[in-house]
Amino acid sequence: MSGLSNLKKLQVILREKTSNNIILTIISFLFAFVLLFSSYLYPNISYTLKVKILDYSSNIVNAIYSPIGTINKSFTNLNNIINIYNINHDLTKENENLKNITNKIIILEAENQELKKLLNLSNDINYKYITAKIISKVNSSFIQSVILMVGKNNNISLGSPVLYNNTLLGYINEVGFNSSRVLSITDINVKIPSVILDRDIKIILSGSNSKFLEILNYVDTSVLKAGDKVFTSGDGNMYPAGLFVGTVRKKLDGSNIIEPSIKLNDLNYVQVIGWKPKERGIDINIDSTLYE
Amino acid sequence: MTFYSYILSNIYSLSPLFITLILSIVSLLPIMPSGTEEIAPLLGVISLSFWVVNRPDIMGWLSVIIIGIFNDVLYGSLLGIACLSAIIVRLILIKILHKIDFTSIFHTLFYVGLSLIIWLFINSLANNIIYSNFYNYYSVIFQFLVSLVISPIIIFIQLLLLKKMSI
Numbered sequence: 305m306s307g308l309s310n311l312k313k314l315q316v317i318l319r320e321k322t323s324n325n326i327i328l329t330i331i332s333f334l335f336a337f338v339l340l341f342s343s344y345l346y347p348n349i350s351y352t353l354k355v356k357i358l359d360y361s362s363n364i365v366n367a368i369y370s371p372i373g374t375i376n377k378s379f380t381n382l383n384n385i386i387n388i389y390n391i392n393h394d395l396t397k398e399n400e401n402l403k404n405i406t407n408k409i410i411i412l413e414a415e416n417q418e419l420k421k422l423l424n425l426s427n428d429i430n431y432k433y434i435t436a437k438i439i440s441k442v443n444s445s446f447i448q449s450v451i452l453m454v455g456k457n458n459n460i461s462l463g464s465p466v467l468y469n470n471t472l473l474g475y476i477n478e479v480g481f482n483s484s485r486v487l488s489i490t491d492i493n494v495k496i497p498s499v500i501l502d503r504d505i506k507i508i509l510s511g512s513n514s515k516f517l518e519i520l521n522y523v524d525t526s527v528l529k530a531g532d533k534v535f536t537s538g539d540g541n542m543y544p545a546g547l548f549v550g551t552v553r554k555k556l557d558g559s560n561i562i563e564p565s566i567k568l569n570d571l572n573y574v575q576v577i578g579w580k581p582k583e584r585g586i587d588i589n590i591d592s593t594l595y596e
Numbered sequence: 597m598t599f600y601s602y603i604l605s606n607i608y609s610l611s612p613l614f615i616t617l618i619l620s621i622v623s624l625l626p627i628m629p630s631g632t633e634e635i636a637p638l639l640g641v642i643s644l645s646f647w648v649v650n651r652p653d654i655m656g657w658l659s660v661i662i663i664g665i666f667n668d669v670l671y672g673s674l675l676g677i678a679c680l681s682a683i684i685v686r687l688i689l690i691k692i693l694h695k696i697d698f699t700s701i702f703h704t705l706f707y708v709g710l711s712l713i714i715w716l717f718i719n720s721l722a723n724n725i726i727y728s729n730f731y732n733y734y735s736v737i738f739q740f741l742v743s744l745v746i747s748p749i750i751i752f753i754q755l756l757l758l759k760k761m762s763i
Contacts, residue, residue, distance in 0.1 A: 332657045332683045336664070340676030344726065350675040357669045361621075365670075368621050376626040440624045442671050445634050445716075445735035446723050449672050451624075478672065485672050513634065513735065569626065569633045 355480040358451065362483035366439040366453055373572065431544060432578040433467075434458055439483070441569050448488040448513060450568055454576065455480045464579035465543045471566050472496070472536055472547040473574055484576075488568045489517060489549065497539035498549055500532050509534070509549065509562055517550060517562040530554045534562055544577065608761050612647040613659045615754065619643045620667055634735045637743040638712060640667060642750045644682060645711035648689045649704055650758055660686045673719070674726055681718040685711045701751060708747045712740050 343350030384391065436458075440451040454460050456479055464476045466486045474494065477487035487494055489511055496509040496517070505528070508520040519525055532552040538545025550564040568574075578584075620640030628636045644663055647655040664679030671678070689707055696703065716736050 328657050329687060332661060333680075335661060336676055336680040336683050338676075339665075339679055340674065340722075343675035354669050354672075354675060357666070361666075361669070365621055365624075368618065369625055372622070372625040372627065440621070440670070441626055441633060442624050444636070444671055445739050446719055447671050447673055448634065487672075 351478065355478055358478065358485070359455065359480035359482050362439060362451065362453065362480075365451060366437075369439045377572075432583055433575040434460065434578070435573055436460075436466075436484075436576050438568075438572055438574060445513060448491040448511065448568075449474070449477065450486050450488065450574075452484045452486060452574070452576070453482070455482045455484050457481050459578065459580075460484050460576055461578075461580050463542070465547070465577045466574050467547060467577065468566055468571055468574050470546075470548055471564075472543060472549050473564075473566065473568050473571075475542070476576065486568070486574070489564060490515065490568075495520065496543065496549060497537045498534050499537040500528065500534055500552070502532060503527060506537055506539070507534070515563070515567075516553070517564065519560055519562070525560050528552050528560050609654050611757065611761075612643075612651060612654050613662065615757070616640055616643040616647065616655075616659075616663050617666055619750070620663065620670060624670055635738040635742050637746040638715065638739065639743075639746070639750060641685070641711055641715045642708050642743060642747045643754065645685060645689060645708045646704060646751055646754050648686050648711075649693065649707045650754075651761070652686075652690055652693065655686070657683070657686070674722070677719060677722045678715075680722070681715045684718060685714050688714060701748075701755065704751055705744075705747060708751065709744055712743050712747075716740055 339350075434454060436452040436454040438450045439453045442449045442451070452460075452466075460476060460479050462476055462479050466473045466475060472489060474486045474488040474491070476484050478485040489496060489509070490513065491511040492513045494511045497506070498509050499506050505523060505525070507523065507525070509517045510520045512518050530551075530553055534549045534552065536543040536545055536547040536549060548565055550562040553561050553563045555561055617640070619642070623636055623639045626633070640663065644655070644660070648660075660682045661679055664682035665675065667678035667682070668675045689711065692707070692710075716739065720733075720736055
């Protein structure tokens, strides 16, 4: 109790002593405004500063992430064990479906190879990728991103698409020497040129800072059905074509939204594609400002 | 006096700053159930307002600016938004503190709620002006509510430290 009364006395004294010094207040506000406007007008300077601080703090973030990540994983495992019967039931059903699909794929693949040979088509590009560890997940209503423990030292370049098992998750938005930031496809500032292969409809998807993606363009999307698969179209040179994005879902008002197939927050490791022109098999001159 | 002995002698003075920075990092970790990550509590803001209310001498302008910049870097938002939010939070809290004589744990909860509203409002406004995009307001409201529910735990833990500091 004496501790508490001491605390109260101290608070009263401190409040008397602490005041909003006008000069300090003005300097602080000026500093914040200068910082805000300079980072808005000169994004390169603020980018360099942000990346430097992120690089230095990445080891601390990683150290704090490890134990909490382990606890989180343990809870997920525990949840899986509790629901093992239901999960097994669902997986058995899914496995039966997949067996049928696999047989179809084998036939289609053989047919595809044969047609490619007949048409003398060149082989697809095999992208190189780096597996990266996620050290922090930015859970905010303003921004959806994660921080990776890889950077320029690991040949990561700005704008590189980030995926997991051929499913698009986002792209590298900031890159330091040892760490980098991935902007998730669900972030409001991310736009993805996509295609629904079954219906041959090209759409542009946009994140909405929620769990779902929205369709931006005004094409007639009424023909879309719940369950249609959405892939990247490769337009705009931002992402490789053919990466899985998500599945069409119907809202109560009948409009369409896209549910990403994998949540970036559920993963601990991701793949970063080498997106430098040479790594993509491009040996002609292209706008170098787009690539670091 | 060496640099390290100076640091050691001022460890209590620096602890609020470090605690707030660490709690800002913890906010970014997978502490929320899957699917609810975007409404994770703003632990850094709760801690910031706690120390501004209870030890405004330690949580000065410089500390507030450092916390703001660190939050901007962690969240990847435009540099200066969180810094401005933190400065406004401190300014308003100190103004109110001078009008109210006594600070109890319930008052602290009120200050924390107010800080969260200021922080989220400035961030939403700045993001809306700069990016002029549609904004998911529901997650902002729920983030505020979740932060408010979690805040008594953070306040209680920090109160223990505050008592040790004042003895």
